[in-house]
Amino acid sequence: MIKKIVPASSLKGEVILPPDKSISQRAAIFSLLYDGISEVGNYSSAQDPQSTLNCVQQLGAVVQERDGKLVIKGTGRKQLKTPEKDLDCGNSGTAMRLLSGVLVGAGISTKLVGDASLSGRTMTRIINPLEQMGAHILARNLAYAPLFINRNEPLKPLKFDLPIPSAQLKSCILLAGLFGEEMTQVIEILPSRDHTERLLNLDQKLVQGRKIISASLSDEIPEQSYTIPGDFSAAAFWLVAGAIQKDAELLISNVGLNPTRNALLDILGEMGADITIENERMEGAEPAGDIIVKGSDLKAVDIDPKMIPNCIDELPILAVAMLFAEGTSTISGAEELRHKETDRIMAISKMLKAVESSFEEKEDGLIIHGDPEFAFQSAEFESFHDHRIAMASAVLSLKGIKESSIKDAESASVSYPTFWKDLDKLRVES
Ligand code: S3P
Numbered sequence: 001m002i003k004k005i006v007p008a009s010s011l012k013g014e015v016i017l018p019p020d021k022s023i024s025q026r027a028a029i030f031s032l033l034y035d036g037i038s039e040v041g042n043y044s045s046a047q048d049p050q051s052t053l054n055c056v057q058q059l060g061a062v063v064q065e066r067d068g069k070l071v072i073k074g075t076g077r078k079q080l081k082t083p084e085k086d087l088d089c090g091n092s093g094t095a096m097r098l099l100s101g102v103l104v105g106a107g108i109s110t111k112l113v114g115d116a117s118l119s120g121r122t123m124t125r126i127i128n129p130l131e132q133m134g135a136h137i138l139a140r141n142l143a144y145a146p147l148f149i150n151r152n153e154p155l156k157p158l159k160f161d162l163p164i165p166s167a168q169l170k171s172c173i174l175l176a177g178l179f180g181e182e183m184t185q186v187i188e189i190l191p192s193r194d195h196t197e198r199l200l201n202l203d204q205k206l207v208q209g210r211k212i213i214s215a216s217l218s219d220e221i222p223e224q225s226y227t228i229p230g231d232f233s234a235a236a237f238w239l240v241a242g243a244i245q246k247d248a249e250l251l252i253s254n255v256g257l258n259p260t261r262n263a264l265l266d267i268l269g270e271m272g273a274d275i276t277i278e279n280e281r282m283e284g285a286e287p288a289g290d291i292i293v294k295g296s297d298l299k300a301v302d303i304d305p306k307m308i309p310n311c312i313d314e315l316p317i318l319a320v321a322m323l324f325a326e327g328t329s330t331i332s333g334a335e336e337l338r339h340k341e342t343d344r345i346m347a348i349s350k351m352l353k354a355v356e357s358s359f360e361e362k363e364d365g366l367i368i369h370g371d372p373e374f375a376f377q378s379a380e381f382e383s384f385h386d387h388r389i390a391m392a393s394a395v396l397s398l399k400g401i402k403e404s405s406i407k408d409a410e411s412a413s414v415s416y417p418t419f420w421k422d423l424d425k426l427r428v429e430s
Contacts, residue, residue: 004405017235021233025049046416052092080106086146091387101173104130111149120144124139126168129172156182160186178215178219193309227284243273326372330368377402379405387411
């Protein structure tokens with residue numbers, strides 16, 4: 001679908017976010033592993049969480065809807081079913097990587113498949129450590145889905161120094177470790193999102209600035225009633241849209257505020273954005289609150305590479321904020337962006353090029369020469385079938401002089417099915 005976006009003179013109103021994609025997917029997987037009934041309130045209807053929900057049902061979870069909540073009867077760790085068909089992870093790297101850990105742990109032989117984007121993303125990072133734990137994994141060209149997962153030997157514990165700050169990799173190994181008699185440990189130098197250890201209440205120790213997370217069969221899967229907060233990564237589009245639009249005022253309700261996810265708040269704060277957080281509270285094990293953002297003058301910022309894992313999904317929309325900030329901004333240490341739903345450094349560059357802005361692409365990031373008065377007539381954006389690139393391009397389109405267009409805009413529903421409706425609701429026409 002090609003989406004046409006008419007510029008807006010401002011944005012006003014309240015945003016109800018889609019439920020968090022990462023937490024939804026974990027709630028589905030952890031409910032499968034719990035030997036009993038879990039309730040999940042506000043489960044996401046977006047494509048990725050729905051792919052995960054289908055997979056956990058194929059693995060034996062029984063899912064019903066009651067009073068707007070999912071009621072999931074899990075199998076526990078010992079009774080998972082061998083799926084009758086391939087497990088289809090769709091576009092979701094989280095589904096493929098986390099479920100691989102579960103399958104290896106449980107010793108279930110099956111095939112994991114994904115769409116064209118997911119089948120182009122490297123799985124070497126999970127294949128190597130899972131093979132050290134006793135798995136045998138066949139992958140296309142040794143690295144790519146489809147993955148044939150098998151384990152014929154006993155599960156071995158692993159002490160694993162995370163080579164990249166990836167929550168998907170961390171969670172994959174911990175989930176496999178949850179099936180082992182002996183303890184598996186993951187050692188993290190730079191903190192990546194911590195939903196897995198938080199929701200599973202896993203043992204965590206800080207030793208000389210490194211976090212050591214442990215998992216084994218003796219860890220109980222906690223009995224839980226999950227309530228999924230709004231997705232901070234979805235809120236990011238409105239935080240930037242509100243910050244760069246004159247006289248904008250947006251109330252973003254019920255936003256997940258996990259500190260390992262929301263570095264964008266600090267970065268936008270440093271840029272001079274007018275952001276207020278209210279009603280801070282806990283939604284189960286996860287912090288949440290409401291955010292008000294108002295239009296303001298932004299100044300350039302250099303992102304500390306150490307913060308990258310805590311804003312990795314927000315970098316495409318942050319690049320849009322940088323374009324309208326006074327001065328030169330830099331993103332570095334973000335090579336990992338090249339391994340997302342698409343090569344996002346390339347995709348951001350194409351987006352910035354479409355509006356003829358001044359920037360340089362680096363192997364591990366971007367240098368963006370911003371200008372609060374930056375203006376462009378109109379642009380034809382490619383989304384590369386990547387939800388976050390489609391939505392970042394939409395926010396940028398609002399600042400054009402004339403109508404712009406975005407290719408394959410339906411990809412937004414991978415994480416945010418109501419994005420286009422929300423955009424129409426919040427816009428104030430030029
Ligand atoms: C996710 C972790 C991040 C993120 C992705 C979701 C998760 O990936 O980019 O959208 O749910 O664990 P990495 O941990 O691989 O960087």
